Amino acid sequence: MTVVRHEPFADIARQREADRLGMVVFLASEAMLFGALILGLLALRMFEPVAFAKMSERMILVAGAANTAILLTSSLLVAIGAEAMSAGRERLTRTMFALAALLGIAFLVIKFTEYRIEYLEGIMPGAGPKQDFASPGERMFMDGYFVATGLHAFHVIVGIGLLAGSSWRLYRRDPPSVVGIENVGLYWHLVDVVWVFLFPILYLSR
Amino acid sequence: MALRSLIWVWVALLLLLAATVGASFLPIGQWRQLINLMIAFAKAALILWFFMKLRDEKMLVRLMAAMAGVLLLIMAIMLTADYHFRS
Numbered sequence: 001m002t003v004v005r006h007e008p009f010a011d012i013a014r015q016r017e018a019d020r021l022g023m024v025v026f027l028a029s030e031a032m033l034f035g036a037l038i039l040g041l042l043a044l045r046m047f048e049p050v051a052f053a054k055m056s057e058r059m060i061l062v063a064g065a066a067n068t069a070i071l072l073t074s075s076l077l078v079a080i081g082a083e084a085m086s087a088g089r090e091r092l093t094r095t096m097f098a099l100a101a102l103l104g105i106a107f108l109v110i111k112f113t114e115y116r117i118e119y120l121e122g123i124m125p126g127a128g129p130k131q132d133f134a135s136p137g138e139r140m141f142m143d144g145y146f147v148a149t150g151l152h153a154f155h156v157i158v159g160i161g162l163l164a165g166s167s168w169r170l171y172r173r174d175p176p177s178v179v180g181i182e183n184v185g186l187y188w189h190l191v192d193v194v195w196v197f198l199f200p201i202l203y204l205s206r
Numbered sequence: 207m208a209l210r211s212l213i214w215v216w217v218a219l220l221l222l223l224a225a226t227v228g229a230s231f232l233p234i235g236q237w238r239q240l241i242n243l244m245i246a247f248a249k250a251a252l253i254l255w256f257f258m259k260l261r262d263e264k265m266l267v268r269l270m271a272a273m274a275g276v277l278l279l280i281m282a283i284m285l286t287a288d289y290h291f292r293s
Contacts, residue, residue, distance in 0.1 A: 028274035035278040200242035
């Protein structure tokens with residue numbers, strides 16, 4: 001599996017390093033985006049500890065924990081797939097990425113089920129058959145929850161698209177480059193890292 | 207990197223997940239926040255180092271990744287300082 005060197009790079013190693021650096025800079029910017037949201041949630045926890053804990057207890061822990069396990073497993077599959085690509089084992093990459101995309105879909109199914117339950121229970125701010133908040137602090141928790149997990153779910157959808165798209169291209173014998181596959185993998189891992197922080201803050205602040 | 211190492215990392219991640227969920231049922235009060243945050247950092251570190259292959263990267267790339275963390279840390283410090291200096 002050869003990589004084509006192109007301008008302005010003098011050698012493949014420099015080109016590869018630049019490719020990787022570009023992706024890491026992008027991921028760092030994504031981390032800043034989610035980091036700001038997470039710090040906002042932590043700030044709310046500092047200022048309204050009682051309301052925060054109370055709403056956190058109303059989250060469906062089983063769903064959150066299952067979603068975390070799903071994402072961690074999908075990250076493993078993606079890591080194996082990316083590794084396989086470097087080793088030239090494209091069929092393995094194809095399978096791993098397809099499975100990871102399926103796990104991503106499972107994540108979304110659970111997430112949207114949770115959203116539906118929250119809608120019906122009256123803790124979706126501004127929507128639903130009723131509004132069941134005892135204080136503004138509680139409502140703020142749910143605002144933060146929907147913004148953070150909603151933005152995260154959007155990133156999961158994009159990630160599923162990338163994984164499924166890569167898998168499809170591999171199936172159609174129009175393989176992306178090794179760097180492209182690795183970058184798709186990095187994106188998915190970042191989505192996983194963000195959830196790793198969101199889960200304890202939202203679900204375990206009891 | 208060997209398949210086995212990746213699987214071990216995954217096992218470690220799942221164990222940390224079990225620990226963080228378990229910790230939320232222990233009667234440890236205020237320490238829970240800190241422990242959960244530390245476990246989250248440990249999981250993120252494992253993912254970054256092994257799955258995202260930061261361990262194989264050059265220092266420049268690792269530095270760039272660390273920068274995001276440093277900037278967020280600065281923001282967190284400013285946030286905490288703001289809270290503590292309010293009367």
